Ligand code: 5AD
């Protein structure tokens with residue numbers, strides 16, 4: 126069948142979509158670029174904030190119109206919204222034919238098949254959600270094994286010669302055990318489960334053999350990765366995914382002779398065993414239980430990117446407690462100080478929620494203070510969005526008016542901009558390696574064009590062309606995830622997907638200007 130798949134939300138979802146695509150293609154389905162050309166329309170959804178859900182509802186509305194007009198169309202909602210809304214979604218959107226939670230994606234082909242025989246298949250045969258226990262009544266381990274098969278069935282065809290294909294995600298942990306009070310992820314993706322190190326290393330090797338040069342490891346709290354060998358085995362004796370240990374495991378030293386792969390061990394192993402990976406990155410780090418062992422591996426492994434995405438969420442101890450984050454501001458700062466001492470070039474990014482339940486002006490000021498104190502290259506700033514099913518939704522009051530949330534959001538963006546500008550400025554004059562990803566054309570004042578591409582505009586009078594001129598730029602990323610814009614040479618297209626050396630010649634709050642330099 127012809128399938129259209131649209132992805133909303135996070136990197137975990139992007140990876141899930143890639144795996145779904147590979148799985149359906151191997152069964153003979155073809156993917157199309159426009160929903161109008163499809164017989165099956167799938168939305169891989171996100172529930173983290175209400176805004177992401179609204180977009181899906183509007184897509185479902187459009188699909189409903191097509192069905193009303195008599196088109197034979199299968200509409201599927203997969204991912205976190207399916208898991209959270211459950212069969213309620215069928216009631217509100219009767220145009221939906223199938224639903225599949227993020228922990229059940231290995232069953233998607235069967236659901237599509239059932240839905241294509243819609244008259245024959247009743248609704249229970251078109252729904253796979255962890256919460257409805259239709260399968261979880263079997264052991265969690267069996268379900269995890271099936272899900273693991275989905276990761277293992279990834280297609281490793283030689284990648285296209287473009288930047289997007291040369292960068293890949295590899296999941297190391299599924300789910301999350303943290304239960305931050307505002308967050309749906311533990312409810313939609315379930316408990317933390319770690320993949321066996323051998324599977325992860327093998328996947329990295331195969332991606333690199335297929336032409337990938339950058340790998341980003343994924344986990345919701347990635348530094349909590351821990352795999353104890355010899356305890357989770359399949360019936361035929363192979364290592365299987367393993368439910369994560371409790372937080373207490375991170376407080377005590379590993380016992381003598383424990384055959385455990387920690388996150389530091391895993392990073393080191395991938396770096397050593399997969400020399401073809403030019404850039405090894407990971408997201409997202411949790412500000413607690415991030416040992417010096419990880420920082421040391423980052424320091425000593427030249428191909429591991431010195432970049433941490435380590436969300437603070439708030440700069441107020443009172444709110445961190447209400448959010449159940451499990452650390453104080455001073456503990457967060459102690460961690461940041463360890464990072465900047467051990468890895469002076471490491472860039473740091475984060476997430477902040479403004480307007481969480483009970484946030485006062487003083488709490489907000491404490492968050493501003495945190496942003497002034499930490500050299501963040503960027504922060505994603507979110508207005509608190511109450512999510513049904515979470516502790517905050519059930520037990521706390523969403524009492525900060527939207528106008529205040531908006532004002533705090535804007536104030537924080539402006540403050541972060543000035544911090545980002547300072548961080549970016551420090552790179553001017555330095556030489557960096559840039560992974561080239563994109564070409565863009567932008568207007569620049571004619572004088573600036575003259576300075577940057579003097580040869581191509583030589584002879585033209587800037588006075589007779591005082592406004593703007595289009596400039597072609599090639600855009601890339603440093604190992605620390607700073608964006609660099611460089612003047613695009615004629616063969617720029619063929620440079621996409623490669624790593625080159627550049628000298629940084631200027632900076633803006635969220636951008637570095639560079640010039641190509643000899644390697
Ligand atoms: N409201 C607003 N932001 C949220 N996030 C998670 N849940 C919510 C919510 N209910 C943000 C957090 C998290 C990022 C992925 O999304 O900052 O780090």
Ligand code: SF4
Pocket residue numbers: 301302303304305308309310311345346411
């Ligand atoms: Fe959500 Fe907290 Fe888990 Fe991150 S650590 S996914 S914010 S529950």
